Amino acid sequence: MGQSPIRGISTLLFAALLTASSIVAAPALGDETKDDGSVTRPTPRKRRKPKPETVASWHARRSLFFQRNWGVDIVGVRRVSSGLMLRFDYRVVDPARAVGLNDKKTKPYLIDEATGTGLAVPAMENIGELRQVAPFVVNRTYFIIFGNPGGLVKRGGKVTLVVGNLRAEGLIVD
Numbered sequence: 657m658g659q660s661p662i663r664g665i666s667t668l669l670f671a672a673l674l675t676a677s678s679i680v681a682a683p684a685l686g687d688e689t690k691d692d693g694s695v696t697r698p699t700p701r702k703r704r705k706p707k708p709e710t711v712a713s714w715h716a717r718r719s720l721f722f723q724r725n726w727g728v729d730i731v732g733v734r735r736v737s738s739g740l741m742l743r744f745d746y747r748v749v750d751p752a753r754a755v756g757l758n759d760k761k762t763k764p765y766l767i768d769e770a771t772g773t774g775l776a777v778p779a780m781e782n783i784g785e786l787r788q789v790a791p792f793v794v795n796r797t798y799f800i801i802f803g804n805p806g807g808l809v810k811r812g813g814k815v816t817l818v819v820g821n822l823r824a825e826g827l828i829v830d
Contacts, residue, residue, distance in 0.1 A: 710828065718824075726822055727753025731797060733766070733815060734830035739807040741786075742766060742775065742829065744800045744817060751792035756820045758789055764819040766802045768809050769826070775802045775809070 727750030766775040786801035817824040
């Protein structure tokens with residue numbers, strides 16, 4: 657009908673004995689046992705901090721994408737006018753593909769990735785928007801100026817450029 661109480665106890669004792677012997681006899685994974693029976697533990701590895709991304713590393717990884725898809729080579733973003741404005745520079749590789757950056761109807765803006773704040777292109781009374789919208793020439797560098805009120809974006813900060821369908825994320829401010 658059922659198991660005898662002796663058989664149940666012996667099975668339980670056998671399982672306990674196996675568990676105890678494996679704990680005592682086997683060193684932990686990665687431990688080494690010396691000839692005298694002592695166990696040495698390896699020193700824990702130090703985790704390396706990832707290196708911060710630089711302008712050069714960003715450009716090396718992503719510039720080919722923008723050249724192929726948008727016809728521009730992104731030169732970079734830097735602080736100008738005592739940090740109260742940001743200048744985005746780009747070189748035109750293919751004017752036919754870069755036409756989206758030259759459209760006066762699309763409003764470009766930068767998004768500060770740390771705060772999520774959108775920075776717009778300021779418009780002056782007599783000058784208009786601080787961006788170049790002349791017909792593109794191959795291998796010429798153009799710029800767009802963005803306001804940076806109160807110096808919100810600091811050197812080394814990351815921003816995202818949005819112009820129509822073009823979205824360049826992770827730009828590092830020089």
